[in-house]
Amino acid sequence: MIRTPHALLATGGLAADAPPQDGIVGYVTDLVERLGGPGAGLAVALENLFPPIPSEVILPLAGFVAGQGRMSVVGAIFWTTLGSLLGALALYGIGAALGRDRIRAVAAKLPLVKLSDVDRTEAWFIRHGVKAVFFGRMIPIFRSLISIPAGVERMPIAIFALYTTLGSLIWNSTFVFAGYLLGDNWHLVEGYVGILQNVVIVVCAAAVAWFVVTRVRRARRARQEPEPATVPNPGTGVPDPSGRGTLYRSGGWDDGGHGGAR
Template identity: 45%
Template sequence: MISSALVALSAADAEYEGFIGWVLSLMQTLGEIGVGVAVLLETFIPPIPSEAVLPGAGFLAYAGKMSFWWAWIAATAGALIGAWIWYALGAALGRDRTRRLVGAIPLMETEDFDKAETFFQRWGGVAVLVGRCVPLVRSFISIPAGIERMPLWKFTAYTLLGSGIWNGVWIGLGFAFGPAIEPVLAQWSGVLSKAVLAVIALLVLWFIVARLLRLRRQKRTAATADEPDARAG
């Protein structure tokens, strides 16, 4: 069964297209290290979702192209390195400078930082642990941890546990469904790639539109509140 899948995979390698083809090519070229690189990139470029990368690693492990366990270790190491970088930035910049920096980013508000900080202060290590399994949050939860100077050993332990579980689930799904994934990828990789990118684009568009509408409502509210003061003056 596996040998026939290997033959089919080898024959179809050149046919993989789009985003999926790029991900599989990266991981096949660099091996397990490519899995770690992809996860590290996702830490800084959230539109590259690990949910779309890790199953590909599991599929390649099923097909004998890489080791399941080394792929899992590399993915977890990539997540940890990215988390350390965000942690270091938070520790170096401190609360006030980070808050001002977030407020200066287009479509971001200091309120976004305040919410993340409040969430971390309330839940501490649990926030880091659970945050590793939530898109976008897993990239930024490390910042308040650095600002609050959470002990590095504890931050590392929670990050390893959360990332290890998350990566194991998604790589495991790609491995378990390898027999079903192979013929689908061989025939529909281009269409699936476009679908993945379309979903990512829609999510980004939704965020931008929702944030612009929110900012517009806030400006209207502020303008309405200023009118009585202007009349009184």
């Protein structure tokens, strides 16, 4: 007899701390139960576009369903990785549609952000974009977001697809196998991924705080420092406001050859 997560919950087979079987999680669970591998792939593709859909639920759930005989582990990994690629390509297309000019126009209007920051970010992505896409697929939050700058910078789509697939394959395989091995306790994976996600959020928040504090301090110092006085070089002059000629450092005026110094 194949035991689905809904059936286990109804009979008390799932632990009390299992994810709730309503809302988004319930919809995803039902999708995977009804459609098997293609359902898991569709859920993962949607997870890329709508972050509230939790991949930490989809992937181990797919492994659990595979353990119940509804699909093979290889099939679960294949469909979820295909879903990851399709979702990433959609975000890549959004980034490409936005383009560099729009991104720079938006950045120019943001407080404390300079276009030089955008230039440095672009230069960094050009140098490390392949690694960013590959490893970014294995970092919560950034898993989806990394596709947008790749599209903005028009990374060759074949390279983007290759490294997105490789990174997603590692991430998806890890959690599908975890759900397969944990069986009825597949939902425990969510807690560990939640810890990792919280760490990422804290690091990002600290980085943003550091950026804001640094920029505010620089702006205050720039306002407090007096502007250096401009002194004409010897032999050069400044126009006389009265229109009489040009005042030289010697104290005389040049009236353009009409009377000499006065």
